[in-house]
Amino acid sequence: MAVPDKFTGYGALSPETWKELKQIEFEPKPFEEYDVDIKIEYCGVCGSDLHTLRSGWGPTMYPCIVGHEIVGKAVRIGSKVTTIKVGDTVGVGANAWSCGECRSCLSDSEQYCPDLVETYNFKYKDGSRAYGGYSDYSRTHERMVFPIPENLPSALAAPMLCAGVTVYSPLVRSKVGPGSRVGIVGIGGLGHFAIMFAKALGAEVTAISHTSSKSADAAKMGASNFIATSTEKWAEKHSRTLDIILCTSFAKDIPLEEYISMLDVGGTMIYVGIPESALPPLPPGLMIGNNSALRGSNTGSKKEVLEMLKLAADQGIKSWVEEVPMEKCIEAVEKLERGEARYRLVLKNAAFLARHGRGEEDDAEDEAAGYCVEFLVRAAGGGGGTASIKIHIYPALPKLPNAQPSLTHISGKWAVCSGTIEPTDASPLAASLREIAEETQLTPPSISLLRRGRPFTLRDETIHTDWTIHPFAFLLASPTTPITIDFEHTEYTFVTPSQLSEYDTVPALADTTLRVLPGAEVEDALRTLRADHTSGATALATLALLTLRRALLP
Missing domain, CATH: 3.40.50.720 (NAD(P)-binding Rossmann-like Domain)
Incomplete structure (x- = not known):
C-alpha cells in the first residue's frame, strides 16, 4: 500500500488556542528498517492530551498533534520488522521509541528508558518530531507496536493502550x-x-x-x-x-x-x-x-501491554467508551475537560472505516457519501486500446476479502478499485489516484486517465446509504504492467465488460462500467461509423451522438 509522504491530523497551534484544533499536514519521521506505518482507525482521548495541548505540564512544541491510544491497520513495515505483518490490526500507546540497549529496555521496562521518545510532543535524535494519533497515519518503531487480539474490538482496545x-x-x-x-x-x-x-x-x-x-x-x-x-x-x-x-x-x-x-x-x-x-x-x-x-508509575512495557490485552480478551473486559468522529475531536476534548466522559472517549476515523466496510450503519443513514470507482484497463499486446474493447481491453477486478461487520452483503464479491473520498483529497480524481496507489501500488506514468464518467447516486438499502459515485477508467501503460494487490484483497483477474455477468459482483458494477467503458452495442456503432464512407453528415452526426449517449449516460 502506498503511504503518503506527509500525514494529516488535528492539532493545536498555541496554548491560547489549544481548543481550536486545526487540520494540519505534517512530515513524519524518516521511515526506517524497524518502523511500522499504521492507517489509524481509532484513537482514544486521554487526559494527557489536554495537559499537553494547553502546556499544563510545561512548554509544548507547537503545532502539536496529540493522541496516544492508537489502533489501526499496519500498511507498511520496515525490512527488519519480524513481529508485525501488513494487514495486522495493531496499536500504539504513549511511547514511540526507546534505545533497546539500556538496562531498562533489556529488563522489560523500556518505558523508563532515559532516551525514551513519547508518541507526541517529543523529538527524535535526528531532530524530527513525534506526532500523535488525532491523524490519518502513525509511524512507530516495531518495539512500541502491539498486535490486537482478534476478539477484542478495536474501539475498546484503543484506550487500554495508555489508560489501561x-x-x-x-x-x-x-x-x-x-x-x-x-x-x-x-x-x-x-x-x-x-x-x-x-x-x-x-x-x-x-x-x-x-x-x-x-x-x-x-x-x-x-x-x-x-x-x-x-x-x-x-x-x-x-x-x-x-x-x-x-x-x-x-x-x-x-x-x-x-x-x-x-x-x-x-x-x-x-x-x-x-x-x-x-x-x-x-x-x-x-x-x-x-x-x-x-x-x-509510568505507563507500561510491551510485555505488560500484551499480557493486559490477553487478559481483557480472555475475560471479556470491556472498556466503557463513547465513540466520536475524528473530525469532531474539538467536541471530544471539551467534553473531557468538563468531566463528562463515561468513561473514555474514542475518536473514530470514519473515512477510513467507511472505505473498509467498518463503522456504525446508522452514521450513514440517509447521507450521501462521495465514492470513487476506478477501472484499470489494458490493451492486448500493448496495442494502445484501438482494438475492440469487447475482445482486447480488460478492466481489473480485485476481489473483496472476508466479511466486514457492516458490509457483509458484498463480502467475497468481485469489485474494482474503489474507496471513499476523504476530506484531505483535493478532488475525486485525486482520490482515485490515491486509491489505486494504495490498492495496487500503481502511480503515473504506469497509469493514465482514459475516461471520466458522469457522477451518479447509488442507494444501498442494506446499509441505508446514498453513495455519490465518481467513475474513472485508467489505462495501464503496458499489458505487462505488474500489479501488487494490498492486504484488503485476495486475488484479481482481467475480464471484458461483457464477461461481468459471469461473476458475482458488487451492486451496479456492470452499469457503472458502461459509464467509462463502452459496451458491445456502442462498439458496434463505433465500428459502423469508422466503416461508413457513404452516409451524409447529418446521419453520421446522429449516430455519433447516440453512441456518445450510450457511452456516457447509460
Missing part, C-alpha cells in the same frame, strides 16, 4: 492478586480500568471518589466497596484497610495525608495521575508510623 496499561502495570508489579485489598482513587478513564483489572487479578476493590454519584457504575465495574470523601470522617473509618492505593486523580488539592492513613502496615500508594502542580506536603512521621511508601 498505566494502571495494569503498577498492579502487576505490586503483585496484586487474591487477598489483595486495593483502593482506586478517581473513577474516570484511568480509574474505571483500574477497578476492572484489579478485580480480574483477584483483588478486593474499593472505589474512592468525592461523591457517591458513580457508586453504581463502580459496582458494575467490580468494586466491592465505595468511599465518598465528601462524607465525615471517611478516612478515619477506613484507617489501615488497604494494601495498595492507586491514585488516578489529576486533582491539585488531593487529601494525601488521609489516603496514606488508609494504608495498612507496609502498604503503598502509587501515583499515576499527574496534576499540573506540586503534591501537598506530607508529614514523614505518617509514613514511618505505618511503614508505608509513596511512589509513581
Whole structure:
C-alpha cells in the first residue's frame, strides 16, 4: 500500500488556542528498517492530551498533534520488522521509541528508558518530531507496536493502550492478586480500568471518589466497596484497610495525608495521575508510623501491554467508551475537560472505516457519501486500446476479502478499485489516484486517465446509504504492467465488460462500467461509423451522438 509522504491530523497551534484544533499536514519521521506505518482507525482521548495541548505540564512544541491510544491497520513495515505483518490490526500507546540497549529496555521496562521518545510532543535524535494519533497515519518503531487480539474490538482496545496499561502495570508489579485489598482513587478513564483489572487479578476493590454519584457504575465495574470523601470522617473509618492505593486523580488539592492513613502496615500508594502542580506536603512521621511508601508509575512495557490485552480478551473486559468522529475531536476534548466522559472517549476515523466496510450503519443513514470507482484497463499486446474493447481491453477486478461487520452483503464479491473520498483529497480524481496507489501500488506514468464518467447516486438499502459515485477508467501503460494487490484483497483477474455477468459482483458494477467503458452495442456503432464512407453528415452526426449517449449516460 502506498503511504503518503506527509500525514494529516488535528492539532493545536498555541496554548491560547489549544481548543481550536486545526487540520494540519505534517512530515513524519524518516521511515526506517524497524518502523511500522499504521492507517489509524481509532484513537482514544486521554487526559494527557489536554495537559499537553494547553502546556499544563510545561512548554509544548507547537503545532502539536496529540493522541496516544492508537489502533489501526499496519500498511507498511520496515525490512527488519519480524513481529508485525501488513494487514495486522495493531496499536500504539504513549511511547514511540526507546534505545533497546539500556538496562531498562533489556529488563522489560523500556518505558523508563532515559532516551525514551513519547508518541507526541517529543523529538527524535535526528531532530524530527513525534506526532500523535488525532491523524490519518502513525509511524512507530516495531518495539512500541502491539498486535490486537482478534476478539477484542478495536474501539475498546484503543484506550487500554495508555489508560489501561498505566494502571495494569503498577498492579502487576505490586503483585496484586487474591487477598489483595486495593483502593482506586478517581473513577474516570484511568480509574474505571483500574477497578476492572484489579478485580480480574483477584483483588478486593474499593472505589474512592468525592461523591457517591458513580457508586453504581463502580459496582458494575467490580468494586466491592465505595468511599465518598465528601462524607465525615471517611478516612478515619477506613484507617489501615488497604494494601495498595492507586491514585488516578489529576486533582491539585488531593487529601494525601488521609489516603496514606488508609494504608495498612507496609502498604503503598502509587501515583499515576499527574496534576499540573506540586503534591501537598506530607508529614514523614505518617509514613514511618505505618511503614508505608509513596511512589509513581509510568505507563507500561510491551510485555505488560500484551499480557493486559490477553487478559481483557480472555475475560471479556470491556472498556466503557463513547465513540466520536475524528473530525469532531474539538467536541471530544471539551467534553473531557468538563468531566463528562463515561468513561473514555474514542475518536473514530470514519473515512477510513467507511472505505473498509467498518463503522456504525446508522452514521450513514440517509447521507450521501462521495465514492470513487476506478477501472484499470489494458490493451492486448500493448496495442494502445484501438482494438475492440469487447475482445482486447480488460478492466481489473480485485476481489473483496472476508466479511466486514457492516458490509457483509458484498463480502467475497468481485469489485474494482474503489474507496471513499476523504476530506484531505483535493478532488475525486485525486482520490482515485490515491486509491489505486494504495490498492495496487500503481502511480503515473504506469497509469493514465482514459475516461471520466458522469457522477451518479447509488442507494444501498442494506446499509441505508446514498453513495455519490465518481467513475474513472485508467489505462495501464503496458499489458505487462505488474500489479501488487494490498492486504484488503485476495486475488484479481482481467475480464471484458461483457464477461461481468459471469461473476458475482458488487451492486451496479456492470452499469457503472458502461459509464467509462463502452459496451458491445456502442462498439458496434463505433465500428459502423469508422466503416461508413457513404452516409451524409447529418446521419453520421446522429449516430455519433447516440453512441456518445450510450457511452456516457447509460
